[in-house]
Amino acid sequence: MELNSHIPSGPLAEKWDKHKAELKLVNPANKRKFSVIVVGTGLAGASAAATLAELGYQVTAVTYHDSPRRAHSIAAQGGINAAKNYQNDGDSVWRLFYDTIKGGDFRAREANVHRLAQVSVNIIDQCVAQGVPFAREYGGTLSNRSFGGAQVSRTFYARGQTGQQLLLGAYQALSRQIGLGKVKMLNKKEMMDVVVVDGRARGVVIRDLVDGSIETLMGDAVILATGGYGNTFYLSTNAKACNVTAAYRAYKRGAAFANPCFTQIHPTCIPQSGDYQSKLTLMSESLRNDGRIWVPKKQGDTRAPGDIPENERDYYLERKYPSFGNLSPRDIASRAAKEACDDGRGVGPGGKGVYLDFSDAIRRLGQPVIEDRYGNLFEMYERITGENPYEVPMRIYPAVHYTMGGLWVDYNLMSNIPGLFVLGEANFSDHGANRLGASALMQGLADGYFVIPYTIGGYFAKGGLTPVSADAPEARAAVEETTTKVQQLLGINGKRTANSFHRELGKIMWDKCGMARNAKGLNEALQEIPALREEFWQNLTVPGTGAQLNQSLEHASRVADFMEFAELMVRDALHREESCGGHFREEYQTEDGEAKRNDADFTYVAAWEYTGAGSAPTLHKEPLVFENVELATRSYK
Amino acid sequence: MNLRLHIWRQSGPTDTGMMKTYDLADVSEHMSFLEMLDVLNEQLSERGEEPVAFEHDCREGICGSCGMVINGRPHGPLPRTTACQLHMRTFKDGDEIYIEPWRARAFPVVRDLVVDRSSFDRIIQSGGFVSVNTGNAQDGNTLPISKKDADYAMDAAACIGCGACVAACPNSSAMLFTSAKIGHLGALPQGQAERYDRAENMVLTMDAEGFGACTNHYECEAACPKGISADFIARMNRDFVMAGLLNR
Structure with a gap:
């Protein structure tokens, strides 16, 4: 397997413009001769499908939801970063680039991140033009707030529903193209496999979730915008249906999977309340603009928060990281919370929580200001916990939120399988080992609106695509494999549900490959996961048939892939003998408990190649070259 | 708490459908309404019965997937609350709860509580x-x-x-x-x-x-x-x- 990142030569700031100028074009009359399959209709997929259709390509978009508007991008709360420098506070493309590279703990590609920072400004303009109702100042200009890991205010937002509004913007652009007949939209269809013919991605196998039929869609290129794999942990802030199947199937067809161990644990989520818990709910990072995080100084202090005097509280983020304080990046804030709880100073049931306290801000600004800024989040918190956060501090605890790893892509966002492009959270490219807040929306829309429309043209213009039909042996074989998998799942007739297996897998992953990892635990996981997988294939029960809407079957099929993929995550975590970003190996830390990177040995992207069932994957290394920034110890002190 | 649930069961668009009754024991007040249905579905699956189909995804009240009529009211009794954000502390021991799909000609039932x-x-x-x-929009400000x-x-x-x-x-x-x-x-x-x-x-x-x-x-x-x-x-x-x- 050869991994060529195709990063253009020349100075960093000129690479993207130069590349765009050098990419070959497809003339307008020829664009309609090329067909593109877009899988997933979140920010990246919807924006790509709409934009490619506007350009004239034949687009088919696929979602497993009942409508493209349901994709999980919709749940992003806080905002989207852009280097507009509207606040005149010293922001620039360079600074957004540097913050993102540093935030990612120097494990992302310089050229990709710089391009992301460059196009960030276009995203805001585009979204405003679509009618996205961003928050405004009284004078009518766009409003900004601050997010973790940055010392400027560059985050644009629409109340606590920024993801919703951006997704609806993309959904509306997509709907316009559907209405015009330029996009064929397939709802309630799940991608089950990629069809690779003559080494190129030429189609996908899809299963209709309502009637169970399985068919192939053929095209000239396939775009996966299928999100992240946080649900490997069972409990995460991801929506229930989020899964790794599309990406994992592509991996099994030869696409390299990069940095699977880089998962983000978000510091501010509502703690788990019981064993029945089905998911965890995020409280936006934007809350840390005004909320102060603390625990009691004394261990086992069970007094009500209001009864603990100021001098007996430990505002540990402000103490440890005075220059970033409560807005320290996510990985750092999460570990600090874990540390406080492990030290016996956690609050709430089981000591698994810390306070996020707004009383100072309410005193300083008044309750109406806080309501205006975070009203819907406060309401959501109260609905879930039954506690009023205007009166008592919120209790929060870290939870799995985002996955920086993903399918390996080059500068053109193409995987190592020609014709297979990967956008948004599903790829690995921009966030290194840790993503900064408000950067996921930025990346999804950058990929879909402003990168893929250029780079896919470059791929088509190179030529060499011959017509392929759904009767191609590769397509028929892929359909057959999918059919067999579905029948196997239905035919086990065991005793345990997919949900119970998923929950058990999640517990292994959280305990052994979660916020902190060590070789011992990871090696144990490498024993436990295959054992659980074996039981899954012997003792699973899936009620119902494959010829009707069967949610148990959908879930079982996804869990089957999580069961295999989890092992890849653990292997990657075990091999990376350093701590960086969201990957904290307990063996590699400084005396004061900070992550200790090993630049000499691990400044590379770990890209894993599938080598067959039961055989260990092969590791390939793409060295990361830093020509413009100095690899520094990441300090927020 | 112990509950008696009356749920609309309909195997497909052409089936006529009917209400079926299920008793569910030991429901925690901290569960969400959908988590309560998850528990029921686990029990049904383990008994070899088909679980109740319902749409859901984000479970944070924003994706708009979930939706069911609970005791005659869409999304249940609380104002400004989706079914996924409704928690069982709203109900009490011994309650009977009626759960039905959206009913409208333009929303045909796909299965159980799922509509198109x-x-x-x-x-x-x-x-x-x-x-x-897409492309070259004027500056947002x-x-x-x-x-x-x-x-x-x-x-x-x-x-x-x-x-x-x-x-x-x-x-x-x-x-x-x-x-x-x-x-x-x-x-x-x-x-x-x-x-x-x-x-x-x-x-x-x-x-x-x-x-x-x-x-x-x-x-x-x-x-x-x-x-x-x-x-x-x-x-x-x-x-x-x-x-x-x-x-x-």
């Missing part, structure tokens, strides 16, 4: 957008929009497309849904060029999809989990009339 809401997508496809292609207008547009844009408004309406009208998009875009300068055509096209599509008309019951506003005001319907009607005058 693609008619909503088609309404948006007929005009719920600003016709602007060249178009000042007062905070008041932006907030008003956002109030409408908060719609999650769940369909509770339709389920609550005695006429199965989709006017709150449709008017929310027309109101959002019509309140902003970007949406002016297509304002009246948009209103006309979306209203005509809404009618063609089989939704009823509004007769001012305000049930939609009461049921809306995002608290969208029925005032947007009045605004839509004005825009629709204007469209008729302008396009004549």
